[in-house]
Amino acid sequence: MADTAAPKPGSTTDEIPIEAPLYEKRRQLFVQSVKGRYRSIKWAVLVLTLGVYYLLPFVRWDRGPNAPDQAVLIDFPARRFYFFFIEIWPQEVYYLTGLLVLAAFVLFLMNALAGRVWCGYLCPQTVWTDLFLAVERFFEGDRRERTKLYQGRWTGNRIARTGGKHFVWLMIAWWTGGAWVLYFADAPTLVWQLATLQAPLIAYIWIGILTFTTYALAGFLREQVCTYMCPWPRIQAALTDEHALNVTYKVDRGEPRVSLKKSVALRETGEKVGDCVDCxxxxxxxPTGVDIRDGLQLGCVQCGLCIDACNNVMDKIGRPQGLIGYDSEYNLERRLAGEPEEKPKIVRARTILYVVLILGISAFMAFHLATRSTLDVAALHDRNPLFVQLSDGSIRNAYTVRLANKALEERVFTLSLDGLPAGFVEAVGAENVSAQSLSVAVGPARTRELRVLVTVPRGTDGPASREIVFTLAAPEGESAFVRDHFMMPAN
Ligand code: SF4
Ligand code: SF4
Known part of the structure; x- marks a missing residue:
């Protein structure tokens, strides 16, 4: 894949002039609107993704009386992440790791099938830039009108149009930041608090940060983010192969390119002429200012808009559509060698591998989620002292034991101890104590920390360290356990 200063087709890197600058000054882009199949797909994706982002915090999900009813909520004070019927606790953060791994493989699969389809259609930078471009066009006009506006002097008309554009941009950016913070608190309550200036300071700070970043990235930096700041183009360039479908200028059909007038004349004389009329x-x-006719480039986000533009031109001049289209390097080379092209090879080793990994990870996570425990126990032995000898000669070890009740109702658990020939367990604040177990009530969707003391009577034989097991059992029979050690002086 070539860099943005790519050589013309057929040339080699040796032919790049030695004085080519390493840094190219940014050109201001005046992007023209276009109609077509890919533009329509992009509008549909934009409406869907932004609709989900802005409205999802207001979707309710009934979890019962002891849990929030917001469908998607990151509840930092309670240390929970709610996603519809799923509730993730801090100690289950591995689900997030699983999701990230899954997302990476989905991205790899997309790349193996259709190149940077994520960049061109789904990436937030692309979606918001598209929205900002639409606002820009609304206020300042399409490419020609906007170019003229920017070449002229600052007049009242220009100030009003440019000012209107920046005002709407800022409103969108502000609402983008506003929507983000709604995922961290009850959305309707927070909206009211924000409107009446009673929201926590941190909410205003985050809205400010996201307003600024959205305004800067989608309004000003735009294609610079995709070309220079984002690592994905470099990574995907290393992951792609010759069968991936990329937006491609079909050089075998388009060259030699000549103007429309010339092409008509040359065709009449029977001379070979390409379909590209160099329009x-x-x-x-x-949107990134790339000339796709120079070949695949890092700057190309594969949005497909040049396909629409070229198809429209082909329709007008009476040539078949598809001079620019989704094509594989493999087929391009076959055609250049005079061989017939083949059907896109979608099923191949890497796509099969990605699909297997995606299905495997999804199935594992779904199974784990469906069968996960609704209670948990963790124990931490006191480090200093490891044990104490009481006045009657018995030995005591102390532990900090954390119990988690993930159910939405209060439950009375039994915490029992195994691994000691004799002895008893007691806990500060526990309801009752028997020889080797105790009962502990834990509130709905809560954790409870106990100071647990385990004591063995004088004369108990055994090694200096022996493994013990704390078992937490729910009334319905579900249980969880954790291993630790009981320490005593060596005999
Ligand atoms: S739009 Fe099509 S015909 Fe026009 S310059 Fe591009 S490739 Fe050539
Ligand atoms: S070259 Fe075509 S596909 Fe690539 S970014 Fe530009 S318009 Fe989109």
């Missing part, structure tokens, strides 16, 4: 429409609509 530059594909470049004018490109």
């Amino acid at each position: 530059n429409q594909c470049v004018a609509v490109c």
Whole structure:
């Protein structure tokens, strides 16, 4: 894959002039609107993704009387993440790791099938930039009108139009930051608190940060983020192969490119002429300013808008659509070698591997979620002292034991101890104590920390350290356990 200063087709890197600058000054882009299949898909994705982002915090999900009813909520004070019927506790953060691994493989699969389809259609940078471009067009006009506006002097008309654009941009950016904080608290309550200036300071700070970043990234940095700041183009360039479908200029069909007038004349004389009429429409609509006719480039986010633009041109000049289209390097090379192209090879080793990994990880996570325990126990032995000898000669070890009740009603658990020939367990604050177990009530969706003391009577034989097991049992029979050690002086 070439860099943004890519050589023309057919040239080699040796032909790049030695004085080519390492840094190219940014060109201001005046992007032209376009209509077509890929533009429609992009609008649909934009409406869907932004709709989900802005409205999801207001979706309710009934979890019973002891839990919040917001469908998606990151509840920092209670240390919980709620996602519809799923509730993740801090000690289950491995689900998040699983989701990230899953997302990575989905991205790899997308890349193996259709190149940077994520970048062109789904990436937040692309979606918000598209929205900001639409606002820009609304206030300042399409490419030609906007170019003229920017070449002219600052007049009242220009100030009003540019001012209106920045005002709407800031409103969108502000609402983007506002929507983000709604995922961290009850959305309707927080909206009211924000409106009446009673929200926590941290909410205003985050809204400010996200307003600024959205305004800067989608309004000003735009394609610079994709070309220079984002690592994904470099990673995906290393992951792709010759069968991946990428937005490609079909050089075998387009070259030699000549103007429309010339092409008509040359065709009449029977001379070979390409279908590209050098109209530059594909470049004018490109949101990153790339000329796809120079080959695959890091700057190309594979949005497909140049396909729409070129198809429209082909329709007008009566040539078949598809001069620019999704194509594989493999087929391009076959055609250049005069061989017939083959059907896109979707099923191949890497796509099968990604699908197997995605299905395997999804199934494992779903099974784990469906069968996960509704209680948990963790123990931490006191480090200093490891044990104490009481006045009657008995030996005592102390532990901090944390019990978790993930059910939405209060439950009385039994905490029992195994691994000692004799002895008893007691806990500060526990309801009752028997020889080797005690009962502890834990509130709905709560944890409870206990100071647990385990004592063995004088004369108990055994090694200096022996393994013990704390078992936590719920009334319905479900249980969890944790291993630790009981320490005593060596005999
Ligand atoms: S839009 Fe099509 S015909 Fe026009 S310059 Fe681009 S590739 Fe050539
Ligand atoms: S070259 Fe075509 S596909 Fe690539 S970013 Fe530009 S318009 Fe999108």
